[in-house]
Amino acid sequence: MPIDQGELARRIRQAREACGMTQEEVSERLGVSRPTVAQIELGNRAVSSLELDKLAYLFARDIREFLADEFAEDDVVHALFRSDREASEEGFKNALRDCIALGKELTNLEELMGMDRALSTVAAYLFPPSKSKWEAIQSGAQVAREERRRLGLGVAPVGDLVHLLEGQGVRTGMVALPDEVSGLTISNTRVGLFVVNNQSHSLERQRFSWCHEYAHVLLDRDAVGLISRTADRNSLVEVRANSFAANFLMPDEGVLQFLAGLGKGAPSRIHAEVFDEAGVLPVDSRTEPGTQDIQLYDVVQLAHYFEVSRLSAIYRLRNLRLISEAELEHLKTQEEQGDGQTVADLLGLSKSDATGHGPEFNRRFLGLALEALRRERITKSKFLDLARMVHTEATDARSLLERSGLAEEQADEVFAPAM
């Protein structure tokens, strides 16, 4: 049964309250007075399609929700707007809105193209919540090993993480988040499983964040919406995700093999016993003192090989007990002084401070939209709306259509009104 004006008004008010927004804030975003918003919410003033579109964006809703038979008054995604401390910042709220709007459009495009990206097809690991940091570290490492095995990655570097995640049914997005937020994971039926990275962070940090958020996908799916911020790094969920990320990016065996190639990483003392039928022959060997000490240039190469930050490589070496606490501090000091970057530059391994991958997301999003247009699932005008969402200039979007052979307009028939 179709809803009436009063019901639409009630839903608009509930959606606003679910996001913790005031009428004043809504009026500013809508470009109307506060009393007008109040009148809309009382059902005394009709809301236009243009306004309803803006309200849907502001309240992170699908416009269809306002007019459907059933209306979900609240869900966990909207709770993110209220509960998170960054939610008081308008920039963060906008980033979240962009993520959700993009997630919905991606879901829509995939559905139009008949792509099966149901949440149920993505792997999940059933682990009870960790009771201590140690347990969180162990379970993160264990799942990383299992997942590497499941994906057949062996001990090699992971490669392109965006492709890996997308291949596993996880949507990836890149938006400008506050600096202290590395990423977020959203999981619901409208948005799908959507992992978002901070486009202003360095490439290596983004790689770590992809893995961190992937851990939330694999282990914390029930949480529905998780924001990863620096200030929460001590929470057990975050510790587990960080442990997963470090182990997934730099597997124990992979690190040891790489260091072996540099003539490093062997224990200072090796003891073995050779058995034959007559008895056991003990064999001891010691490495020459100092030869196994890991230097900054080793860290630079290790970080480059696994495409991680040098700092994350340093901590990984410490976790694997390949360096001491004192060595960790020394290497960190060198890195902080800029020595790591200089060594990387001199070794010709200096792409580390590049930021980006925003274009990668846009490329995939626009690629899907172009294909949907070619298959006539969407119109050219819808394509232009989608291009606008990923900040593609109208002229660039039109040029993309022309170069793709989808711009030609031809009036194959004359439609004239009868007089």
Add this chain to the structure above:
Amino acid sequence: MNRVVVTDANILINLIHIDRLALLGQLTGFEFVVPPEVIQEISAPQQAVTVARALSQGFFKEEALVEIPALSLYAELVTTLGKGEAACLSMAVTKGWMIASDEGRKFRREVLSKIGKDRLVNTPGLLLLAIRLGVLSIAEADSALAVLASHRFKVKFKSFRDLLTN
């Protein structure tokens, strides 16, 4: 009683290209309506100024979509159509209006399935109507087609004379 035609952005842009936006105010028996979504789609600054001026001169009027059945249809259509297209088609369906659009493919199919070809008009159709109403000469309309062709909008006939004799 005037027939109301809800007008999409591509029609406005094509009429701007041929400097004939005023036609919309000259076609006796027809009244042209543009939803705000369409006005927002005219993003080129000079074109936006031209549209605003035409609006103030009363060549067409702006009308928002506010009725619940129209909003419901809009919400469904906007998943596959542009916002302007979705607003136009929702209005045309729920108010029984005609629609003016040059878009082919998917949008044309939606229009034909929802309101039928008798309620669809495109730029060549508007020019033909203008000739029939004596607002435009055949030569003027033909030269407009040449301008449109330079903007990648092509038709399958050589002259409006061919259409009038058929």
